Amino acid sequence: MSASNTVPRAAPTAPAPRAPAAAPGPRRPRLTRRARGDAASVVFGVLVLAVLLFPLYWMVNTALQPGAAMADLRWFPRTLDLGNFRRAWESQAGNLLTSVVVALGAVAVCLAVAAPAAYALARFRLRGADTVVFATLITQMVPGIVVANALYNAYVELGLVNSYLGLILADASLGIPFAIVLLRAFMVSIPEEVLEAATLDGGGRLRVLVSVVLPMSRNALITSGLFAFLFAWSDFLFALTLNTTDAVKPVTLGIYEYIGAHVGDWGAVMAVAALSSVPAAVLLVVAQRYVAAGISGGSIK
């Protein structure tokens, strides 16, 4: 975990010390060969990117071109036409807002539940802690539809169907195991002396957690929070199964209904799709290194 955490940051500096060490012989030809290799790699990399990201380009391209006639869609938009986005916004703004509210709620619940648990599992030497960590890993095995199957019936009995609270609680469950594993891995590495000093200053366990451990774990908290947001934002299954009316409708559900009802208006559908991808894109720009660290840190502890 800690190694993968440093990888993206180390990226720009790593080749520098390496190059001279790897060039014991005649200097110049080696360098040019390396430069040529780099150029070939860049070209190949751009090709890979072009192929794999083409669908996303096509989404944006379709969304930016006017007209319902898909037959004469161009490969590049000539002018920026925001008509599709306007129509998409008119029908989905409410759903986008619902998604934001639900996802933020899920992040709050997720971190509030996961952080203390991760701290205890990392530092308290509890008998049975391994079992809890193990159970956390095992939850990844439970299919969402199985959860939804039982949860729907429980929600009917509890009156939580078609409620924000119900969906927030369900969506938070998507991020909690991940957050526990990630936060615990980080909190294990906090130096013992720091915690001892805080305890000697008269802090109770909760106090130490809030005023020392959490601030120190800022990066891990950001990472797990971002992922909890993304998991909840992307959730479709719980939105589909735990809601029977339009009272709580996140944008993923909005799109699904939109494809059914507006197959003719692909421009607007693609505009909604593009708007729903914004959090993922923002995440990559704002928190690039956390994302890569999160993916590898959460799965291989």
Added chain:
Amino acid sequence: MTTAATAPRRPGDLAKWLFVAPAALYMLLFFGYPLVRNVVMSFQDYTFATYFTGEAPFNGLENWRAVLANELFGASLWHTLLFTVGSLAGQFGIGMALAVFFHRRFPLSGLMRSLLLLPWLIPMVVAGTVWRRILDQETGVLNEALQALRVTSAAVPWLSSPDVALLSVVLVNIWIGIPFNMVILYGGLQEIPAELREAAVLDGAGPLRNFFSVTLPLLRPVVTVVLVLGFMSTVKILDLILALTNGGPAHSTETLGTLTYQLSFLQLDFGQGAVVGNVLILVSMVFAVVYLRANRGGVAR
């Protein structure tokens, strides 16, 4: 702090467990309870009346018999296995190739790796929607391109023919899963000491030989974790299939996940849905055993 805390005083232990309690409760409610309830539900008779009377009488093996007699069940099981194995093979193969490619750093490689994460970060429903547009038989850009390049003479019915639809769904899921495989395998490659490969080169090993007899064996724990995590998340995929094909055409992309959804939430027979859900869990469990074995090796590291 921990030295003082390890003294096995019961009250202190209780206070420490309070930190874990919310998370443990959460996981019991949102993962444990659904597992148990699904088993119970599979022996109960759910009908429309259940929602008025709140009563679902036990009916023995009735649901199991009905599901096993349903010819869609066998087909769904088969589709699920094809979908999972096909997706994993593609994701892993391409993910590994890209991980190896990016392992040799070059200008912009960090940025490129980050951008490649996008397909994995956007909501699956969005990915499904975009691909549904691209794969459209008449107006989709893929057929347009293939025909312009003379690769195919007639338009391929990607999602509209029962013979091709499952393959198309697999291809889209490969696209979604490549980033995850790439990132984790890349992380694994970074941790292999460069000296080992350099030594092999000095011994006269070519790049292929080097990969198969030095890199791959050292990467084995990571490979196992990637494949098993991939299996567990792929076998239960539902969003993507609902957005792309809704299980059609002619049930050719029906999987255990979509069948559960259909039985429970469209036919409102939660008992039969629970049966299929249980089978889905059973399939996952077989692979969880593999995961645990692999993970034991991973933890020892």
